Amino acid sequence: MNKSINLKQRPVGTPTLSDFDFKEKENELGVAEGEVLLEAKYISVDPYLRGRMSDAKSYVPPFKVGEPISSGIVAEVLESKNENFQKGDFVSGLLEWKEQQVSSGEGLQKVDKSKAPLSAFLGIVGMTGLTAYLGLHEIGKPKKGETLVVSGAAGAVGSVVGQIGKILGLNVIGIAGTDEKIDMLKSEFGFDHGINYKTTEDMKSAIEAAAPNGVDIYFDNVGGPISDAVLFNINQFARIIICGAISVYNKTELPMAVAVQPFLVKNSALMQGFIVRNYADKFPQAIKQLSTWLGEEKLTYKETIVEGFENTPQAFLDMMDGKNKGKMIVKV
Amino acid sequence: MNKSINLKQRPVGTPTLSDFDFKEKENELGVAEGEVLLEAKYISVDPYLRGRMSDAKSYVPPFKVGEPISSGIVAEVLESKNENFQKGDFVSGLLEWKEQQVSSGEGLQKVDKSKAPLSAFLGIVGMTGLTAYLGLHEIGKPKKGETLVVSGAAGAVGSVVGQIGKILGLNVIGIAGTDEKIDMLKSEFGFDHGINYKTTEDMKSAIEAAAPNGVDIYFDNVGGPISDAVLFNINQFARIIICGAISVYNKTELPMAVAVQPFLVKNSALMQGFIVRNYADKFPQAIKQLSTWLGEEKLTYKETIVEGFENTPQAFLDMMDGKNKGKMIVKV
Structure with a gap:
């Protein structure tokens, strides 16, 4: 039996488990010439998926009700009739939330598990790292000695x-929502300052104190209000990279x-919306x-790994709620 | 006697005449070596002056209370001890609201009144034209066939x-606040569409109708709310040039x-603040x-000319209130 996770209905406000459902089909996936049969190993759950669950005019087509969600997935090739892939290869790509699926191979990248753990190809050497690196460089245009503020800093x-900011010689201030996360920003990721927005009354002054220049x-x-406080x-010639707006994704008003x-x-x-796929030539x-x-250990990363394909929707909800530290990943 | 117009106090909310005062001094302006004595002929009143009347942290130093306002002015050289200027020359520059003043000549541009009327050097071939041209090109990066919306379109x-949008082959939509202005946009300036925001209930839909693509x-x-409606x-890859925010300059909240x-x-x-002086190399x-x-009559312009130096503050207030059509200028 092959399970898939579908969008049952478009969430209104904060999504709940009842917005998703599971379908089970007998596994009779035929692999045609040029195709590969894939088995999902790691599934990435990300804030931007919330946007695709809505029906709004958007840069990506919204998910269809009754059909599987898709996101970044690392999968193993079980069978190949495509000359670019062999049985036993691991690949990453934008795939459906299914235990097994057939793909034309288009958009799949082979990943080399001797270079990094498989899950890292969804994170630090995958979309997460690309988003951080390219957003900061292409829009932020950082210069040594400048001050960088990062919201959702523990995500x-x-x-x-x-971390890239520190490598480039910036003064780096992170904003996050628990004291534990703030400690982690400084002790593990090398941020210069951390601000807990949940316990700080006057964010505007707190940012001013951490960024005297x-x-x-x-x-x-x-x-949301965190970003309002930064504006002051x-x-x-400041550059503001709008990479996400997790504080408003669930708003109904x-x-x-x-x-x-x-x-x-x-x-x-300058304020500019950043979507990593627009920079594919720089990947x-x-x-x-x-x-x-x-490899030089100048970068480190954290993952929150949830086990079990069927826990994917809950992992997504927990990530939206800030329960993850670093990248939230489901191990199938 | 030589009159000047000073900032009496910082306006709170909408400025009034009582925020300005006049000073009169006996005219004993001495011209030292390297200096010129100028007589103001035309004074430009512009929305950005409201910002400088406040004490906010700003890209330009705020005006000082008790001292003259300054803005773009065309003046005649009455006396020159500067080799770059001769008696009888006309110049433009950022000068003080005084009937006569002495200048070091720094920042003054000679203007050739055989090429355009003197007032045009404050407008279409001065800061106004530069702001329109460079803002549209440097941030807007227009491509033929695209759709351009302009707010404050009759200003x-x-x-x-x-007009530049039409020269470049864009679909041009103007937003303004009276039916007379809307008529003018279409009949005199060649806009494709005009929307009167004061009589249009649903701005979002009105813009959608004028900009089907x-x-x-x-x-x-x-x-303000006009800009909110455009966002939808x-x-x-849209480009939003923030050239001004006249709707909020007077807000106290x-x-x-x-x-x-x-x-x-x-x-x-992309959304980017535009200040023309940052692009001086392209002037x-x-x-x-x-x-x-x-010269080719592809561009035309409107001026609202108010006569009399002493009417400068009222001209500024009327401009802030949208009573001008095109450039608001005081003829001294």
Whole structure:
């Protein structure tokens, strides 16, 4: 029997388990010429999936109700009729939440498990690392000595952004939601400062204290009031990378915020939405750099691994709720 | 006697005449070696001056209370001890609101009144034209066939932006606040569509109707709810030029708006504050292009000219209130 996890209905507000359902089909997957049969090994659950569960006009087509969710997955090739892959290969790609599936091979990358653990190809040397590296470089254009603020800093992308910031010689401030996470930012990831937004009353002043020379780059994973507080501290020619807006994904009312326009105009500042797939031509160079830093132990990463395919929806909900540290991954 | 207009106190909310005062001094301006004595002929009043009247951290130093306001001015050289200028020359520059003043000559540009009327050097072939041209090109990066929305479209900058948009082959939509202005956008400036935001109930739908293919470039002079409505209609890779935020300059409470972050991230869109002086290296090329278009009658412009130095504060207030069409200028 082959299980899949489908979008049962579009979540309204915070998603719950009842928005997902499981289907089981007898396993009679035929592999045609050019195709491969894959077995999922590791599944990535990420904030952006919440966006695709809604029906909004969006840069990616929304998931279809009644059909499987898809996300970054590392899988093993069980059978191949495609000359680019062999039985026993491991691949990563945007795949469906199914135990087994057939693929044309398009968009699949072979991964070399001698270079890094399989799960890392979803994280530090996969989409997470690429998002951190390319967002920071392509929009943030960091210069040594500048000040970088990262929100969602203890998350998968945020923790890598901060570490790259330190490698590049920036003053790095991380914002996260528990004291344990704040400790981790400093002790494990080398951030200069950490701010717990849940226990800090005046975020604007806390950021000002940590960034006495103002904020040059803001890597924004969250949106909402945290981002409003950063705005008050931006410098002339500041660059704001909008990588995510996890604080508003579940809102049913249109979220309101401090108007950004006056801040941007008076500081000649830039704010840009970042979607990693738009930078695909830069993936090879970025992966090379990330692998080098990983090998030199200049980068480290954390994973929260949940076991069991059937726990994928709960892992997604927990990640949305900030229960993960670093990358949230399901081991099938 | 030589009159000046000073900032009496920092306006709270909407400025009034009582925020300004006049000083009169006997005219004993001595001209030292290297200096010129100037007589103001035309004074530009612009929305950005409101920002400088506040004490906020800002890219330009705020005006000082008790001292003269300054803005773009065209003046005649009455006396020169500077080799770059002769008696009878006309110059433009950032000068003080004084009938006569002495200048070191720094930052002054000679203007040739055989090429355009003197007032045009404050407008279409001055800061206004430069702001429109460089904002649209440097941040907007227009491509033929794209859709451009301009807010404050009947204002000095907006009306030039729309015309340049048409020269470049864009679908151009202007937003303004009276039916008379909307008529003017279409009949005089060649805009494809005009939307009166004061009489339109559903701005989001009105923009959608005028921009069936979505909005690629938004040249924003106003901020506030008009800009919120444009956000719903932006395309992937949209570019938003924040040139001004006249709708919020007078606010005493921190203005709230629809959160822009989710729109920017899902559309990979860019929003950037534009201040013309950051692009000074591109002024000569831009002025050349603007002059060429003006000579070819591809560009036209409107001025609202108020007579009398003492009416400068009222002219500023009227401009903030949208009573001008095109560039608001005081003829001294």
